[in-house]
Amino acid sequence: MTNFDLVIIGTGSGNSILDERFRDWRVAIVEKGTFGGTCLNVGCIPTKMFVHPADLAAMPAAAGRLGVDATLDGVRWADIRDRVFGRIDPIAAGGREYRANHTDNANVTVYEGTARFTGPRTLDVDGETITADRIVLAAGGRALVPAVPGLEEVGYHTSDTVMRLEKLPRRMTIIGSGFVSAEFAHVFSSFGVEVTVVARSGALLRRQDGDISARFTELAAGRWDVRLNRKVLGASRDADGIRLDLDGESLSTDLVLVAIGRVPNSDLLDLPAAGIDVAPSGHVVVDEFQRTTAAGVWALGDLSSPFELKHVANHEARVVQHNLLNPAAPIEADHRFVPHAVFTSPQIASVGITEEQARARGLRYVTAKQDYAGIAYGWAMEDNTGFAKVLADPASGQLLGAHIIGPQASTLIQPLIQAMSFGLDARSMARGQYWIHPAMPELIENALLNLPLD
Numbered sequence: 001m002t003n004f005d006l007v008i009i010g011t012g013s014g015n016s017i018l019d020e021r022f023r024d025w026r027v028a029i030v031e032k033g034t035f036g037g038t039c040l041n042v043g044c045i046p047t048k049m050f051v052h053p054a055d056l057a058a059m060p061a062a063a064g065r066l067g068v069d070a071t072l073d074g075v076r077w078a079d080i081r082d083r084v085f086g087r088i089d090p091i092a093a094g095g096r097e098y099r100a101n102h103t104d105n106a107n108v109t110v111y112e113g114t115a116r117f118t119g120p121r122t123l124d125v126d127g128e129t130i131t132a133d134r135i136v137l138a139a140g141g142r143a144l145v146p147a148v149p150g151l152e153e154v155g156y157h158t159s160d161t162v163m164r165l166e167k168l169p170r171r172m173t174i175i176g177s178g179f180v181s182a183e184f185a186h187v188f189s190s191f192g193v194e195v196t197v198v199a200r201s202g203a204l205l206r207r208q209d210g211d212i213s214a215r216f217t218e219l220a221a222g223r224w225d226v227r228l229n230r231k232v233l234g235a236s237r238d239a240d241g242i243r244l245d246l247d248g249e250s251l252s253t254d255l256v257l258v259a260i261g262r263v264p265n266s267d268l269l270d271l272p273a274a275g276i277d278v279a280p281s282g283h284v285v286v287d288e289f290q291r292t293t294a295a296g297v298w299a300l301g302d303l304s305s306p307f308e309l310k311h312v313a314n315h316e317a318r319v320v321q322h323n324l325l326n327p328a329a330p331i332e333a334d335h336r337f338v339p340h341a342v343f344t345s346p347q348i349a350s351v352g353i354t355e356e357q358a359r360a361r362g363l364r365y366v367t368a369k370q371d372y373a374g375i376a377y378g379w380a381m382e383d384n385t386g387f388a389k390v391l392a393d394p395a396s397g398q399l400l401g402a403h404i405i406g407p408q409a410s411t412l413i414q415p416l417i418q419a420m421s422f423g424l425d426a427r428s429m430a431r432g433q434y435w436i437h438p439a440m441p442e443l444i445e446n447a448l449l450n451l452p453l454d
């Protein structure tokens with residue numbers, strides 16, 4: 001039995017904790033899958049590397065109304081796929097090699113297996129017992145699969161596998177209507193696949209601000225076959241491919257992509273054996289210092305965070321890193337203003353609360369909108385569907401939330417994140433600085449000026 005100063009479970013965000021300040025610690029890092037975790041191998045990075053060529057492939061169809069006649073000659077799926085993974089796979093392999101064999105990591109032992117607790121700060125890794133003074137749980141989550149009769153038999157993909165397809169299908173049906181669905185619907189439809197989206201509820205991306213979700217649902221319905229308020233009741237194969245039975249109708253498809261959310265990997269860790277509490281959602285319970293309910297055990301990222309976002313996992317990894325190194329002066333994680341972006345088309349980005357949340361909380365708030373169509377750069381792009389919506393406290397002018405649907409939303413949101421994080425009020429933000437004319441951030445300037453503050 002080997003004892004370590006620190007054991008880290010999971011090489012996604014967990015791997016970024018280790019630096020030269022841990023050189024004198026005996027460290028073990030345990031990974032059951034591909035080194036580098038979800039974001040690098042099957043998440044943020046490859047998806048966005050597919051979104052960019054998808055944006056290019058969609059451009060000719062949009063250019064005609066601006067007087068530019070362009071045609072898409074073809075999409076070389078194998079080349080697109082191999083460019084993405086030709087870059088990513090060596091990074092994952094290099095990361096593993098660095099931790100396992102580089103002299104910088106002489107103090108680090110890499111275990112390739114599945115860790116699970118057998119007692120307080122005691123782990124089994126595929127039959128070998130290791131103990132540690134401190135343990136960091138960074139075990140992430142995995143795609144959920146619905147219990148649909150026949151689905152296992154006909155076969156399905158998740159975000160883990162769909163980016164490595166041998167060839168593009170003619171038709172794809174996506175079950176689910178969240179982030180993964182919206183991004184892959186854009187990617188695959190831009191590459192010429194006929195996409196159907198099956199949503200359980202009456203809107204796509206329904207956790208976004210209601211106006212954003214409604215606009216996206218309307219635009220999506222013009223681009224994909226969108227089936228709202230439908231449950232998938234069964235799957236089978238017939239002469240026309242895969243048949244999905246929805247309530248009241250059926251559809252035929254060639255490939256099913258399941259995108260109904262993710263579940264934390266807490267069930268793999270036998271946490272009760274170590275006295276570590278788990279919430280009903282499956283997330284490991286942590287306090288503001290990222291400490292679990294067991295002494296000497298921290299957790300971070302998708303395993304403990306309902307946000308399930310890489311920038312949150314990275315932030316929490318920095319908090320855990322500091323708290324490991326400075327036990328007498330720990331810092332708290334900051335989850336006040338967590339932004340997100342959905343890299344679909346049009347892009348969506350958001351920070352703070354939605355109007356529905358403001359109403360439910362009984363807050364006094366005002367809102368304002370600015371259409372891209374009303375700013376000069378929007379005229380240049382002939383954008384008639386995008387807008388920014390801001391919510392603020394009418395008395396103080398402090399921003400409560402901001403939501404954007406339209407080109408470059410993920411970039412345009414950043415000054416609003418900054419304003420909220422540093423307490424800059426809407427009026428000072430709008431008038432206390434220059435806004436380059438006629439650039440896209442004028443969308444934000446005008447949305448702020450439109451707020452009916454007291």
Ligand SMILES: Cc1cc2nc3c(=O)[nH]c(=O)nc-3n(C[C@H](O)[C@H](O)[C@H](O)COP(=O)(O)OP(=O)(O)OC[C@H]3O[C@@H](n4cnc5c(N)ncnc54)[C@H](O)[C@@H]3O)c2cc1C
Pocket residue numbers: 009010011012013014030031032033034035036037038039040042043044045047048113114115116138139140141159180265268269300301302303308309310311312313
């Ligand atoms: C398709 C997709 C696209 C995404 N796009 C974005 C995006 O654009 N922006 C964004 O912010 N977020 C995005 N995310 C979310 C983001 O990928 C995650 O929030 C982030 O990767 C979580 O990091 P983590 O370190 O918590 O977990 P992970 O990166 O999942 O790392 C956990 C690691 O632990 C290992 N592990 C699990 N259990 C054990 C065990 N018992 N023993 C040993 N090892 C174990 C796993 O194999 C895994 O490698 C996306 C996710 C998906 C699926």
Ligand SMILES: NC(=O)c1ccc[n+]([C@@H]2O[C@H](COP(=O)([O-])OP(=O)(O)OC[C@H]3O[C@@H](n4cnc5c(N)ncnc54)[C@H](O)[C@@H]3O)[C@@H](O)[C@H]2O)c1
Pocket residue numbers: 146175176177178179180181183199200201205206232259260261262307308309340341342343
């Ligand atoms: N750009 C990004 O930041 C990005 C991109 C992709 C994924 N992610 C992260 O990954 C996580 C997983 O993404 P996701 O899209 O799978 O989850 P999600 O939570 O965004 O959406 C899941 C959708 O599936 C629906 N659903 C749930 N159970 C269902 C069922 N049984 N049948 C039909 N529909 C069902 C939900 O109502 C929801 O609309 C997200 O929480 C997100 O944080 C982030």
